[in-house]
Amino acid sequence: MSTTMKNHVPRLTGLQFATMITSGYVALGLFYFPREAITAAHRSAPWSILLDGLVTFALMHLLFRMNRLAPHLPLSSLSPLLFGRPIAFVLSLYAMVYHLLLAIAVVVLFSFVLGNIFLPDTPIWAIDAAMVATALYMAWHGTVGLGRTIQAVYIPVALLSMLTFLATVSLIRYPILLLPSSHVAVWPVLIGAERQYATFLGFELMVTLYPEIAPDQRPRAEHYTYLGLALVLTMFLIMYEIIISSFGPALTAQLRWPIVSMMRILSVSGFFIDKFGLLVVVLWTILITSFLSVRLWCLGQDATALLPGKHPTSFRLVLLVGAFIVVVSGIALPNAKIVDLLMERYLIPFGLAYLITVPSLVLLAATLRRSTVKRIQTESSSSP
Amino acid sequence: MGWFDIFRRRSDRKDPPSSTQTVLDHKAPTSRNEAIDHAVETVNSATTAQETLKIILDLHLNVLRDLISETQTFQKRLEAFTQDLETRLSLNTFSGQVDAAYDRLKNTIGQSPDIILRRFYIGRKQQIPALLVCEDGLSDNQMIDQDTIYLLQRFENVQSLKENPAIAHQIVHDSVVSIGHATVETQWSKLLIDVMGGNTLVFIDGCLEVLVLDTVKYPARAIEQPTTERAVKGPQESFNEVILTQMNLIRRRIKGPALSFEPLVMGELSNTSIIVAHVQGVANPAIVLAVKERLASLTLANVEYGNELSSVLSDNPSSLFPQVRFSERADIIARDLALGKVAILVDNTPYAMTVPSTFMDFYQTTDDYTGSFWEGSLQRLIRFIGLFIGLLMPPLYVALISVDPELLPTRLVITIEASRLGIPFPPIFEVIIMWTIIEILREAAIRLPKGLSTTLGTVGAIVVGTAVVKAAIVSDLMIVIITLTALGLFTSPVYSMATPWRVLFWFVIIASYFFGTYGIILAVVGIIAHLASLENFNVPYFSPFGPLNLRDLKDSMVRFPYSAFKKRPAYLATVNPVQRTEPQRTPMPHPPMVSMQRERLDDDV
Amino acid sequence: MTTSNLLIRITLMMGLTLSLSACWDNRPINDRMLVLSMGFDPAHKAHQYQVTFQAPTPSATASSDAGGGSSGSSGMEVFDVKGTGPDLAATFSQAQAQVSKDLFLGQLILLAISTKLPPGELASIMNSLTRIGTLDKTPFVIATNQSATQVLEHTSPQARFPCFYFLTLFSCPTCQTDSLGVRLWQFLSREATPGVDAFLPVVSTAPQGFTTDTVALYRKYRYVTTLSPKETQIFGILEGISHKANFYFPRWQADIRAVSGGSHLSTAVIHGKVHATINLRLTATLASIGSVTEDAQELSMVAQAASKRITDDARRLIKKTQALDVDPLGIGRMLSWQHPRSYAQYLPWHQEYPKVDVTVHCTVTINKMGDIK
Secondary structure (H helix, E strand, O other), X not given: OHHHHHHOOOOEOHHXXXXXXXXXXXXXXXXXXXXXXXXXXXXXXXXXXXXXXXXXXXXXXXXXXXXXXXXXXXXXXXXXXXXXXXXXXXXXXXXXXXXXXXXXXXXXXXXXXXXXXXXXXXXXXXXHHHHHHHHHHXXXXXXXXXXXXXXXXXXXXXXXXXXXXXXXXXXXXXHHHHOOOOOOOHHHHXXXXXXXXXXXXXXXXXXXXXXXXXXXXXXXXHHHHHHHHHHHHHHHHHHHHHHHHHHHHHHHHHOXXXXXXXXXXXXXXXXXXXXXXXXXXXXXXXXXXXXXXXXXXXXXXXXXXXXXOOOHXXXXXXXXXXXXXXXXXXXXXXXXXXXXXXXXXXHHHHHHHHHHHHHHHHHHHHHHOHHHHHHHHHHHHHXX | OOHHHHHXXXXXXOOOOHHHHHHHHHHOOOOHHHHHHHHHHHHHHHHHHHHHHHHHOOOOHHHHHHHHHHHHHHHHHHHHHHHHHHHHOOOOEOOOOHHHHHHHHHHOHHHOOOEEEEEEEEOOOXXXXXXXXXXXXXXXXXXXXXXXXXXXXXOOOHHHHHHOHHHHHHHHHHHOOOOOOEEEEOEHHHHHHHHHOOOEEEEEOOOOOEEEEOOEOOOOOOOOOOOOOOOOOOOOOEOOOOXXXXXXXXXXXXXXXXXXXXXXXXXXXXXXXXXXXXXXOOOOHHHHHHHHHHHHHOOOOOOOOHHHHHHHHOOOOOOOOOXXXXXXXXXXXXXXXXXXXXXXXXXXXOOEEEEOOOHHHHHOOHHHHHOOHHHHHHHHHHHHHHHHHHHHHHHHHHHHXXXXXXXXXXXXXXXXXXXXXXXXXXXXXXXXXXXXXXXXXXHHHHHOOHHHHHHHHHHHHHHHHHHHHHOOOOOHHHHHHHHHHHHHHOOOOOHHHHHHHHHHHHHHHHHHHHHHHHHHHHHHHHHHHHHHHOEEOOEEOOOOOOOOOHHHHOEOOOEOOHHHOOEOOHHHOOOOOEOOOOOOOOOOOOOOOOXXXXXXXXXXX | OOHHHHHHHXXXXXXXXXXXXXXXXXXXHHHEEEOOEEEEEEOOOOOOEEEEEEEEOHHHHHHHHHOOOOOXXXXXXXXXXXXXXXXXXXXXXXXXXXXXXXXXXXXXXEEEEEXXXXXXXXXXXXXXXXXXXXXXXXXXXXXXXXXXXXXXXXXXXXXXXXXXXXXXHHHOHHHOOEOOOOEHHHHHHHHHOOOOOOEEEEEEEEOOEEEEEEEEEEEOOEEEEEOOHHHHHHHHHHHOOEOOEEEEEOOOOEEEEEEEEEEEEEEEEEOOEEEEEEEEEEEEEEEEOOOOOOOHHHHHHHHHHHHHHHXXXXXXXXXXXXXXXXXOOOHHHHHHHHOHXXXXXXOOHHHHHHHOEEEEEEEEEEEEOOOOO
């Protein structure tokens, strides 16, 4: 662990990168899914979800183009060269605050889900703290350790969840609902897409993570990331279909956490644990801690780039501070409704703004300041 | 440390009169006579003092006698040293004078009864004085008596020795002694260690070189069946304590010149032989180099157990998980070497170590490879299911019974509720009580003599099985769970791998107590995060799962058929990854049949 | 390890040991009262209702060790605590005051609702139940024309607790004449979706247990009517949940059983009028026939007669529901799915439903005839 940080040789494999990115965006919108899209777009919701996927694909493409400008440099090191220090500082700060907000949102969200359905008498702070502590420990060992951990835990849980979704196919009662409505109203679909975008928020961590990929793994990392997006999108569509065809659009719009309700009605008879779906929901703790740990990791990475001296101690210090802030803010937010509002009003617009603005700005600046970019690139090729 | 320093230390220990020490300190290197004069003076004064004291007080007579004999010994030793010093200008080199060597040895290591000093003459007619030194019990008497002394004493051509004293050792080596392995040495510091290791020294008068005859033969345990890693099929040889046997067992399995044994000596007191073994052209040289560097960087007074080295061989020595695999099975070590690992053999430790080891290595056994891949895979799966059950059953019990009963089917909840009727303790205390009993039984069964441990097992089974339940301390379901746990945790083929789980078990139990299944999941994620963060020699510990590696996954939870193992494990980054090429299968032509066979096979009626 | 370090560790260990006594959600099942069934009855006062919480007695759970077989005559197997109040929370506190353990709803299996319960109260109950975190939406809901408590207190020799009777009954859809089991989420889904009305199986006590062969129809939590067993059979066929329906034809002295099959509903709007078509493709088993050995012609006549009978009965049933203005088949729902814009014109649906023109097409195929030729 210490060697990885001291020598700082990027060693992440393509699959690890893709898993980390994927784990960085699924968790937030998972529990509300597909309420927002259905509320706004009714049975046209699949179009909203697909639109979200397409937008994400486009933004990922943009971000990768930005990353390829100087693959060895994180944005925090590249932006001062392009924009000058003050703007770069603001950008960095924005990213850090945003990571922190996402982390807080996901912690609050999941602890309310757990506190509501699973651990009604356990204080929320304890649920929060346990979750954050685990995420902190995951991020503690640096990039490679985190990558490996997420790879080892995330992929099995994702596979299990997929199998579970496929098992819920038996609940489908009305196949007619599987088809999206033929009457597509553009505006509701757009609104639905915007509100549902929480599902895809968070993949901007690729900006920070990209330089950590082993150079020979970069093309593979990009492919796997797109593949991950395709898988996620497919899974979300399957989930949507199952939920809508068993609950119907009207009930789905009423449920607070439709997907949790969906999983809870899934039971396996003749097994030690018959509420198997609920067990899977608890297993999603892994998705949440992964999300949280990559957020904390990003925070640590961005902050150490600003702080003088780049060694494990300052990274860990930032992690600790970040984790503390997340726990405290998590306790401060009183209920799930507030998080709902915060997410709709601030997180989604601010996140989208960041995702669209930053790569566009960087790419624009890069075309304007070709010589600088060229210099950085030659530096990178001379000292890989 | 030079010879002179050792000498000084020795004189410290022997507690000679302080005056002698000062004499030695200041005068020894300068003048011989002066030193002897001083010694004689000291002896004389001591004798006078003895006589005086004898008159005054009888009580200290024995003490004084000791003192005097010590001083006399010391004087002789000093004489021998000075003689060496005079001829070769070094205290550490043999002077070529057998008498001086005898004096020196007699008064140093010769004091202890297991060192044999034997003076004799070479040749029947003309005679040259010689001295033979050996360690009683560590060297082969027959080799010394018949192959050395007997032949030397009957040597005819002594004249040649007398004429060429400088190459006398060569003549004796070439044409007299009939011992396979003989070397030559002049340094006392090395000679002494050679003797202690069971070699025989032959000092020839006038010859500056000392013959070191390899007569090492000491009582050693036979090559027995492995007791800690038993296998149903497969070889039944385990290492014994002798490093040479260990090397032999490996060499027999890898006969090529590529197998390299690099000797090291560690331990200032113990001078323990250590062998770093690897297969050249397979093992990654960086790892081999790192192993040697790390071992060289360690300074120890005494190497008693191989485990003392494991701290430098692991990157995270404080981790619960073992990162160095110990095995007493020669076949496992040879297999690891062939895969590209580095093995470390330590004298007197019947377990060889291999690095770098991954988590998965601790779940691989001989039996996985001696049977069909179905067999191997089944065993592996069972082992992991055992681990899963062992680690998670009691925490799940606590979680499902106390925190999340809604996950259980109603009928099961009611059954469990009934079985717990009248039990005053919460589930976690049931687990604690039962697990403590199991651990005590386990510890006792290991330490007790074999005959008693069977009795203990029976007693334990009765106590645990019936009495505890009858006393309504724990529920009967708990007995089932804890038995499965105790068995499950020991399905790990390597004993050292059971320990981390036995500790982490408590961690998971406590997590499940507070947070139920949520806690268990967090705890397991924490454990996996720890496993994934471990690295040894830059090899990820959680290898085929941590950095997901499809090639290595073939030999993890299940074992693929041999034809799938075309390459060596990726995590070892071997020099030559290919280890197997499968032939192209061509259908076998039908053999021509003789008429008899045709009749017998004619079964189409 | 320094002394301070050691002290910290010791303190931690002690804290841990102390906290092990009991905390948060850690409450062993013996300290929880497993509520297996809940019954809802109207109270004497207006806008109030009575809730019965039923849990097994400790002695009853202990006898479960013996296995499944239970005589049923051992007296107290379950005990009820009751609470009356205007909302669920109030009744819950009243009930909690009467028991020594924590009332735990995570293992709830059965909700029994009296048909006499006013719609406002039922709606409030359902809303409260949905919000209880530990309660998932899988309990079975039954209606009864008797009092819910009475049903819950009735014992059956077939199962130890009443709820287990229904668990077994509803868990096997193909074991019943019609798989009438309705889970809470299914009920809620029907109540929430416009254009469809809910139904619940009606349970009445019988000397050897319970009878479940009728359904109660609800319109927005308001009890409308209970169908007769014959009507329920047709309803089951129309819903596609029939498994063991049977019909007798005196003309041939023929009996067909196991009438089951798919039901396909489609809607169309023609000249401003909603048309609904229900296609039934059923299979049946010949149970007996007067001529002992049937011929092909006879068989097809029986099949045709069965188709006609079912079609007629179905029309009659649909007419009845239209008269009552309750749409348990979900014709409005189907319209909203197939023609959302047209559906929007017909709101509120309950004014439109009685005017819908419903056509039923039914084909019965007798595909199994037993071992007698």
